Each structure stands twice: as C-alpha cells, then as structure tokens.
Amino acid sequence: MAETADTAAEQEEVLTDQDIVTGAKEPSLKPADVKAPELTGDIQIPHLVKGAMAKSKCHAAKPETMEAMGFPGRLVDNWEEAAVKKLGELLTKYKSLQVYLDICVRCGSCTDKCQFFLGSKDPKNMPVARADLLRKVYKKYFTTEGKIFGSLAGAAKLDLELLGEWYTYFHQCSQCRRCSVFCPYGIDTAEISMAAREIMDSIGIGQKYVNTVLVKLHEIGNNLGMNPKALKATMESTEEDIQEEDGVAVKLPVDQVGAEVLLITPSADFFATPHIESLIGYAKVFHQAGISWTLSSTASEAGNFGMFIGSYEHMQKAAMRIRKAIEELKPKRLIVGECGHAWRIAYAFWNTMIGPLDNSLGLKLEYPRPQHICEYTLDLVERGAIKLDKSANDDVIPTFHDSCNVARATRMGDRPGGQFEIPRALINAACNRYVEMDSDTIKEKTFCCGGGGGLLSDEILDVRVQGAMPRMQAYHAIKEENGANFFALICAICKAQFTKVFPKYGIPMIEVGGIHQLVAKAIELGAKE
Amino acid sequence: MSFELDGKTYETDDDGYLVNLDEWNEGVAGYMAEQEGIDMTEAHWEVVNFLRDYYQEYNIAPAIKILIKEMKKMFGPEKGNSAYLYDLYPAGPALQACKIAGLPKPTGCV
Amino acid sequence: MSGLTIFFVIYAYVAIAVFILGFLYRIWKFGKTPAPLKIDQTPAPTSDGGVVGRMILEVGVFKSLLKSNRIIWLFGYMFHIGLFLALLKHFRFFFAYGPGWIAYITTFEIYAGLIMLFGLIMLFVLRLVVDRTAFISVMNDYLLLILLAAIASSGLIIKHFSRTNLTTVKEFILGIVSFNPQEMPSEVMFIIHISLVFLLFIYFPFSKLMHSGGVFFSPTRNQVDNPRDRRWVNPWGKAPENIEIASNMTQDEG
Numbered sequence: 088m089a090e091t092a093d094t095a096a097e098q099e100e101v102l103t104d105q106d107i108v109t110g111a112k113e114p115s116l117k118p119a120d121v122k123a124p125e126l127t128g129d130i131q132i133p134h135l136v137k138g139a140m141a142k143s144k145c146h147a148a149k150p151e152t153m154e155a156m157g158f159p160g161r162l163v164d165n166w167e168e169a170a171v172k173k174l175g176e177l178l179t180k181y182k183s184l185q186v187y188l189d190i191c192v193r194c195g196s197c198t199d200k201c202q203f204f205l206g207s208k209d210p211k212n213m214p215v216a217r218a219d220l221l222r223k224v225y226k227k228y229f230t231t232e233g234k235i236f237g238s239l240a241g242a243a244k245l246d247l248e249l250l251g252e253w254y255t256y257f258h259q260c261s262q263c264r265r266c267s268v269f270c271p272y273g274i275d276t277a278e279i280s281m282a283a284r285e286i287m288d289s290i291g292i293g294q295k296y297v298n299t300v301l302v303k304l305h306e307i308g309n310n311l312g313m314n315p316k317a318l319k320a321t322m323e324s325t326e327e328d329i330q331e332e333d334g335v336a337v338k339l340p341v342d343q344v345g346a347e348v349l350l351i352t353p354s355a356d357f358f359a360t361p362h363i364e365s366l367i368g369y370a371k372v373f374h375q376a377g378i379s380w381t382l383s384s385t386a387s388e389a390g391n392f393g394m395f396i397g398s399y400e401h402m403q404k405a406a407m408r409i410r411k412a413i414e415e416l417k418p419k420r421l422i423v424g425e426c427g428h429a430w431r432i433a434y435a436f437w438n439t440m441i442g443p444l445d446n447s448l449g450l451k452l453e454y455p456r457p458q459h460i461c462e463y464t465l466d467l468v469e470r471g472a473i474k475l476d477k478s479a480n481d482d483v484i485p486t487f488h489d490s491c492n493v494a495r496a497t498r499m500g501d502r503p504g505g506q507f508e509i510p511r512a513l514i515n516a517a518c519n520r521y522v523e524m525d526s527d528t529i530k531e532k533t534f535c536c537g538g539g540g541g542l543l544s545d546e547i548l549d550v551r552v553q554g555a556m557p558r559m560q561a562y563h564a565i566k567e568e569n570g571a572n573f574f575a576l577i578c579a580i581c582k583a584q585f586t587k588v589f590p591k592y593g594i595p596m597i598e599v600g601g602i603h604q605l606v607a608k609a610i611e612l613g614a615k616e
Numbered sequence: 617m618s619f620e621l622d623g624k625t626y627e628t629d630d631d632g633y634l635v636n637l638d639e640w641n642e643g644v645a646g647y648m649a650e651q652e653g654i655d656m657t658e659a660h661w662e663v664v665n666f667l668r669d670y671y672q673e674y675n676i677a678p679a680i681k682i683l684i685k686e687m688k689k690m691f692g693p694e695k696g697n698s699a700y701l702y703d704l705y706p707a708g709p710a711l712q713a714c715k716i717a718g719l720p721k722p723t724g725c726v
Numbered sequence: 727m728s729g730l731t732i733f734f735v736i737y738a739y740v741a742i743a744v745f746i747l748g749f750l751y752r753i754w755k756f757g758k759t760p761a762p763l764k765i766d767q768t769p770a771p772t773s774d775g776g777v778v779g780r781m782i783l784e785v786g787v788f789k790s791l792l793k794s795n796r797i798i799w800l801f802g803y804m805f806h807i808g809l810f811l812a813l814l815k816h817f818r819f820f821f822a823y824g825p826g827w828i829a830y831i832t833t834f835e836i837y838a839g840l841i842m843l844f845g846l847i848m849l850f851v852l853r854l855v856v857d858r859t860a861f862i863s864v865m866n867d868y869l870l871l872i873l874l875a876a877i878a879s880s881g882l883i884i885k886h887f888s889r890t891n892l893t894t895v896k897e898f899i900l901g902i903v904s905f906n907p908q909e910m911p912s913e914v915m916f917i918i919h920i921s922l923v924f925l926l927f928i929y930f931p932f933s934k935l936m937h938s939g940g941v942f943f944s945p946t947r948n949q950v951d952n953p954r955d956r957r958w959v960n961p962w963g964k965a966p967e968n969i970e971i972a973s974n975m976t977q978d979e980g
Binding site: 310355 | 630631674676678680681682685707722724725726
C-alpha cells in the first residue's frame with residue numbers, strides 16, 4: 088500500500104505531456120485579481136509584449152467528459168502523428184481551411200484588428216500570427232515549399248511547445264471574424280481556430296467549458312442542464328412575476344403541440360439575469376400579438392457550442408433536437424431568440440444540417456425559416472399589431488452593440504445589412520433617446536464582447552477583460568459624450584460577458600440588457616382596439 | 617483538486633466547487649466561505665439553504681429571479697433585490713453562493 | 727545552337743510547365759475541396775451577380791484592404807498595378823504584329839516599372855519597420871520581395887540603360903511559344919532578367935503567390951447570402967434522418 092502511495096506521489100511531481108500543454112499544474116487565475124485597463128475612450132494599437140498571454144490557459148476537460156463526447160480521454164501517445172492525420176482529413180473536407188492556409192501573404196492588414204491583441208498586446212493574438220500556429224504545421228507536413236525551405240518558409244514541426252501554444256492561443260480567439268472583414272482575401276481565422284480545436288479534441292486535449300456544456304446539451308437538451316421539470320417550474324414562476332407586475336396573464340407555454348410558433352432561445356434566457364428580462368419581452372410580444380407559441384423542453388437551447396470546437400458532427404447532433412421538436416410539436420413558424428452564434432447556426436446552417444426547413448416539416452412557406460425575434464417583433468410594430476410606448480423607456484439612453492455572429496455571419500430582413508438596421512429600428516421603436524457608438528466599432532466592424540467562441544469561462548477572465556477593452560472604450564466614450572446608460576444586446580454570451588466585465592471597468596452591470604427587455608417595458612398590454 | 621477539513625479529504629473541481637454534493641455539511645460551507653472571504657451571517661445561510669433545497673428538488677440551481685423572489689419572501693421587499701444579493705455574495709450568486717452551498721458551477725451562457 | 731540557348735530553352739520549358747501545371751493543380755485542389763456550410767462574410771450579396779460585383783471590387787481595387795489599412799493598400803496597389811501594366815507591355819513579345827492597344831500601353835512602360843519597384847521597396851520597408859509585420863514575416867516573405875524587385879529592376883535596366891536588342895528577345899520568345907526555338911540573346915542583363923522570371927515561374931505554384939487564384943475560392947467572399955431561400959447541401963454531411971440523438975430525459979428525478 089505504502090509503495091503505491093509513494094509512486095502516486097512521485098507521478099504527481101512529474102509533469103505529463105498533457106499537463107505541459109494544458110498548464111494543468113500551473114496556479115489558477117483568481118477572478119478577483121483581474122484588473123481592467125484604464126478607460127480613456129481611445130483604442131490604441133499597442134506595442135508588442137511577447138508572451139503576455141502565454142500562461143492564460145483554459146481548464147482542460149476531464150477524461151469522462153472527453154469520452155462522453157467521443158474523444159480520447161487524455162492526450163494520446165502518438166499525438167503528433169494523430170494530429171497531422173486529422174489535419175489532413177480536415178483539409179479534404181473544408182475548402183475554407185485549404186484555401187486560407189495556402190493564400191495568406193502576411194500583408195499585416197489584420198494585425199491590429201483583433202480585440203484580444205489590442206487588449207493583451209500579445210503578438211500571437213494577432214490573427215495572422217494565430218493562424219500561423221496552424222499554418223506552420225500545415226507547411227511542414229503538407230507543402231513542398233515547407234518541406235524544402237523549412238523555417239525559412241515558416242514551416243515547423245508540431246512539438247510539445249507548439250501544441251501548448253495551440254492550446255493557449257486557439258482558446259484566445261472568439262471566432263468573431265473581425266479579422267476576416269479586413270483581409271484582402273477574406274481569410275477567416277474562425278475557420279482556422281475551429282479546425283485547430285477539432286484537431287486538439289481528436290488527440291485528447293479538449294477545453295473543459297465547451298465540452299462540458301456540450302455533454303449537457305446532448306444529454307438534457309440545453310447548456311444549463313435544466314430538466315423539463317425545472318424549466319416548467321421556472322416558466323410558471325416567471326408567469327407569476329409578470330402577473331404581479333403588469334396584472335396581465337401572459338403565458339410561457341412549454342411543449343404545446345400545435346402552437347403556431349416554436350421559439351428556440353438560449354437557455355440562459357430561463358436562468359440568468361438580464362437574459363430572462365428578454366424572455367419576458369418575447370412572451371409579452373406573443374401575448375399581445377395574439378399568437379399561440381411554445382417552448383420545447385427537449386430543444387430548450389438555441390446555442391450550439393458544436394460550432395466553437397469546429398465539430399460538424401456535434402453541431403448537427405445538437406441541432407437535431409430542434410428538428411425533432413418541430414416534428415413533435417408541429418409549429419407553423421420557427422422563431423429564434425436573442426443569441427448571436429445561435430442565430431448564425433439557425434440562419435446559415437440549420438437548413439443544411441437539419442433541413443430542408445419547409446412545408447415537409449409543416450412550416451409555412453410565407454414566413455422566413457427560421458425568423459429572428461427582432462424581425463418578428465419589428466414587423467408587428469410596423470404593422471401596428473402591437474404598440475410600444477417609447478416614453479416608458481425615457482430613463483434610458485440606449486446604444487446597441489452588434490454581436491459578432493449576427494453582424495458578420497447572418498442577415499435579418501430581405502436586404503444585406505438588415506442585421507444592423509432591424510435591431511436599431513426596434514430599439515428606436517421602443518425608446519426615444521438612442522445613441523450610436525463610434526462608427527469604427529459598430530456594424531460589420533463591431534468588436535467582439537471578448538467572451539464568444541467558448542471563452543466565457545472564469546479561469547481566463549483576464550483574456551475576457553482584455554478582449555472587452557475596445558468595446559468598453561467605445562461605450563465609455565459614448566457615455567461621456569451622450570450620457571448613454573443602457574447597453575442593448577441580442578446575444579446571451581454578450582450579456583453574460585458584459586455583466587461580468589462591466590464592474591471590472593467600473594460600470595454597473597445593470598446597464599447591460601437585451602433589446603426585448605426594452606420592448607417588455609414599452610409594450611402596451613391589454614385589449615386591442 | 618481537493619482540500620482537507622477535520623481529517624477528511626474533499627474533492628473539488630478546477631474552480632474549487634465540491635465534486636460530491638452529498639459530502640457537503642456546514643463545516644464545508646464555512647470553510648469555503650472563509651476561502652471566499654465571506655463572513656457567514658444568518659442571511660447568507662438562508663440563501664445557501666434555499667439553493668440546496670431547490671437543487672434537491674430540481675437538480676439545478678434556481679434562476680436568479682427565483683432566488684431573488686425567495687429572498688423577498690425571507691427578508692422582506694426592501695432586501696428582495698439583486699443589490700442585496702450582491703451585498704451578500706459580491707462575486708455573484710453563481711460564483712460564490714452555489715460554491716458555498718456545495719452545488720456545481722452553473723454552465724452555459726451565464 | 728549555343729550551349730547558352732540549349733540551357734535556356736530547357737529552363738524555359740521546365741519553368742513554363744511547372745508554372746502552368748502547378749498553378750492548375752493548385753486551383754483544381756481549391757475547386758474540388760467541398761465547402762460544407764455557408765460562411766459568407768455578411769453583409770454579403772444576395773445574388774450571383776452581386777458576388778461577381780463583390781469579387782471585382784476585391785480584385786480590382788482591393789476593397790477590403792483599403793478598408794483595413796491605407797498604407798499597405800497604397801504600396802500593395804502600386805506594386806500590383808505596376809506589375810499588371812508591365813505584363814501587358816510584355817504582350818508585344820508574344821505577337822509577330824502587335825495589336826495597336828499594346829503599343830498604346832507601352833507609352834506607360836517606364837511608369838509601370840517604376841511604380842512596381844517603388845511599391846515593392848516600400849512593402850519591404852513596411853515589413854521591417856512596423857513591429858507587428860516584422861513579427862509575422864518569415865524569410866521567404868523578404869526573399870520574394872527581393873526576387874520581384876530584382877525582376878523589375880533588371881527589366882528597367884534592359885529597357886533604359888542596356889543595349890539589348892529587343893528584336894532578338896522577341897524572336898527568342900516567339901520561338902519558345904511556337905515550339906521552334908531560336909538563339910538566346912546573350913546580353914547579361916537580359917539573362918539575369920529572364921532567369922529570375924523563370925525562377926519566379928517555378929516558385930509561383932508552391933508559394934503564397936497562389937493568392938492570385940485562391941482569392942476566387944474564398945468562401946467568405948464568393949458565397950451568396952441566401953441560406954434561408956435555397957438549401958445549401960453539404961456533400962459529405964449526413965442526412966438528418968440518419969442522425970441519432972440521445973433519447974429523452976433521464977434526469978427527471980428528485
């Protein structure tokens with residue numbers, strides 16, 4: 088017995104390859120110690136501080152989590168060979184990966200565009216430098232140029248140190264695609280970081296946060312792990328709250344077969360604050376429009392972190408719950424709540440992965456399939472089907488943060504750019520005093536909140552606080568200039584991220600909220616004329 | 617990760633949350649509160665007990681709105697708000713109250 | 727035929743073959759790799775015609791680069807436009823009797839070469855002096871700029887300072903393209919110029935210069951924004967009917 092214990096103690100002293108890559112034995116970050124940069128209203132391009140973020144690593148997923156996802160439990164012995172093989176496989180499946188690894192000329196135009204670089208000053212957070220971590224390996228094993236010229240061409244062997252850098256820096260990318268806007272070839276670092284994460288999962292080193300959430304999503308139907316009983320109890324409690332506050336019996340139905348609308352919304356809307364205020368907003372809109380609607384207790388999540396780890400398979404499997412819910416509940420319309428990456432997957436991927444979303448599933452063809460809740464509500468307002476009393480929000484001076492996935496990977500309405508105009512039009516319909524942040528920080532040039540792409544985890548709060556810096560500067564500037572006091576959003580991750588980082592920057596978290604939170608306040612409930 | 621208390625070893629996850637819910641007792645809660653720099657008053661215990669009861673029933677922590685509503689019942693309307701909740705647990709109900717109550721850390725976009 | 731000619735005829739055919747076959751192979755590879763999902767960068771055009779317009783703006787005026795960084799855009803554009811005009815000018819070597827418009831283009835020739843060379847030099851300087859680009863640059867980035875600058879410089883010297891007989895150059899090139907090799911002109915600057923050009927031909931398909939063809943295959947730029955209206959099919963994706971998901975809840979105890 089004593090001998091075994093000794094051996095175990097000795098083994099703890101020796102760092103395994105897995106420990107080195109994931110920094111498992113390094114001291115954990117204390118969220119309370121994280122300090123925010125100073126707010127000046129300016130976004131400065133920093134000088135490089137090499138290695139500034141090298142130690143900021145995500146927790147690694149536990150073996151049981153990895154295995155539940157169908158990945159090896161821990162770093163496999165032949166990881167170099169296995170990683171190269173996986174990269175080879177992905178190169179035959181993704182045009183984006185093949186083209187983007189090949190055609191970067193390192194012109195440098197993306198180098199000052201990433202919020203994580205601007206906030207952290209670490210040069211490996213420059214999009215091209217991040218992508219080069221994978222490109223090096225691609226060159227070494229897959230290109231003639233790399234085989235002949237080696238490091239002169241920027242090729243490098245995948246060794247333990249480089250794998251550790253993958254683990255660090257591909258988990259400091261929120262896949263927000265801001266770099267891609269400014270690239271002369273549209274190189275999308277999100278595609279590269281998805282591939283790198285897929286490779287890492289396949290050799291047994293996955294990130295804890297995303298993989299744990301996905302296991303819950305697959306097993307229970309949402310990221311929280313909220314079972315149907317808890318969901319129903321929470322909805323009933325919310326109905327009581329609305330009744331108490333507004334004196335109106337607004338319902339939040341669950342699993343109603345034959346309802347006109349199936350609402351797919353992020354599960355954070357059932358749990359967190361301020362998210363739940365937007366849920367109340369959706370419910371009031373449906374109530375006042377007189378449309379029957381329902382949530383599904385088994386497809387109780389719009390979010391789909393399968394995208395963050397680049398796994399088509401997991402993304403499709405998670406999305407299948409929604410198809411099953413459509414088949415079971417037989418709605419005529421499919422509407423998606425306030426969630427950024429979910430809207431990307433719903434808008435751009437659902438039809439491919441779980442479609443066709445058409446009358447074969449009983450959906451009515453005259454409506455967009457799926458439809459964003461902002462498209463739906465604004466249409467009701469414009470047709471006069473619901474009325475908003477703007478003066479109810481006169482204490483609020485809102486501005487709008489374009490969430491990265493909505494802004495750069497989707498559309499609302501019929502015209503390009505509707506994803507910018509429709510949310511703004513809806514805020515303007517609900518408020519009198521809308522103000523706009525600096526034009527270099529909004530619409531397609533919007534900065535990520537700093538918590539997207541699976542980074543919404545506390546052990547990398549330093550990364551998140553720094554990544555939020557450009558947006559915080561822009562918000563600070565508009566506060567100084569126009570007194571803005573409400574930061575309107577349509578993304579669950581953005582809401583969670585900003586409620587966490589606002590206080591770090593000395594701004595009250597109460598200023599963060601959804602667009603439908605404003606709608607909920609302004610909507611006139613009661614009998615229609 | 618793990619910690620020792622009164623001769624017993626308690627396993628925790630990377631963030632310091634108790635792995636086995638059933639191992640929780642008031643001593644564990646007191647120890648964790650101390651780590652978080654929180655002086656447990658009666659109000660703190662009320663929140664922790666409610667969280668635990670809710671978890672037993674629903675297998676998940678309550679929505680923050682539900683917690684606040686419950687606090688309104690427990691402490692009266694002037695204390696049934698999120699400001700008071702954050703007075704009790706400055707790092708937030710999920711980060712601190714759930715941890716001290718021995719519940720797992722809430723996941724997802726929260 | 728002189729030894730010099732034999733060497734250069736072989737060099738020429740090897741370089742041209744590597745360039746054409748290599749380029750086509752790389753393009754074929756870009757083309758055949760599937761794009762499983764719609765990942766266009768929005769706001770994106772909602773029609774095929776719109777995508778053509780978007781591409782024309784990207785390739786013609788480097789629209790995204792202009793949005794991003796005006797200094798890199800300026801020098802990058804100077805280099806590319808200079809190269810483009812210089813290439814047009816070189817067409818006269820491929821026709822026994824050149825069309826009139828080529829003669830017209832040749833009036834720009836000195837500017838073309840100088841603009842190209844100036845752009846290249848400035849791109850080199852930018853790479854060195856900006857800490858961010860210095861960090862990301864690898865040796866081949868510098869070597870390629872030097873190679874291109876050497877080609878431009880030798881071309882300018884041939885045109886303006888040396889006594890290379892352009893008629894013999896034309897005969898040599900026409901000989902190559904008509905598979906009827908002629909004597910290689912032996913003027914040193916011309917030998918340097920054409921050697922470097924052939925070197926570039928050989929390196930081209932293996933290098934980042936493939937951005938010239940690759941940009942047209944960039945899914946963020948070449949896809950139409952219409953996923954709600956037309957179903958995009960993933961050639962290797964499973965049909966939804968074949969996806970298994972965990973059957974319902976097991977957690978409802980308590």
